[in-house]
Amino acid sequence: EVFASSGQLxxxxxxxxxxxxxxxxxxxxxxxYNRWWVFIREFDYEIVRETWVDFTPGxxxxxxxxxxxxxxxxxxxxVFQGIKSLLKGIAKIIKTIFIRPRDYRVPL
Numbered sequence: 530e531v532f533a534s535s536g537q538l539x540x541x542x543x544x545x546x547x548x549x550x551x552x553x554x555x556x557x558x559x560x561x562y563n564r565w566w567v568f569i570r571e572f573d574y575e576i577v578r579e580t581w582v583d584f585t586p587g588x589x590x591x592x593x594x595x596x597x598x599x600x601x602x603x604x605x606x607x608v609f610q611g612i613k614s615l616l617k618g619i620a621k622i623i624k625t626i627f628i629r630p631r632d633y634r635v636p637l
Contacts, residue, residue: 552571555567555571556568556571561596562596564593565597
């Protein structure tokens with residue numbers, strides 16, 4: 530029974546290694562513009578959790594890092610503008626509800 534469970538464990542580990550190698554190959558073969566999509570599609574929570582434990586942020590100095598940084602800035606700017614427009618619209622609606630029009634006629 531010990532040998533059977535060990536054999537099953539080894540088969541599971543070999544399958545996992547093969548899956549991880551295929552995922553790494555897909556990431557390496559992906560272009561700069563679709564690598565993020567491959568990363569999301571192949572997302573593995575266990576790996577991300579274990580990686581986060583040892584993660585130290587760094588400054589990317591490659592062309593790919595620059596492209597992702599610029600794209601991130603545009604996305605953040607777009608989200609900011611969308612939230613700002615939404616809040617302005619809500620403020621305008623609230624203002625029209627609570628502020629009464631004033632009568633500016635001059636009494637005779």
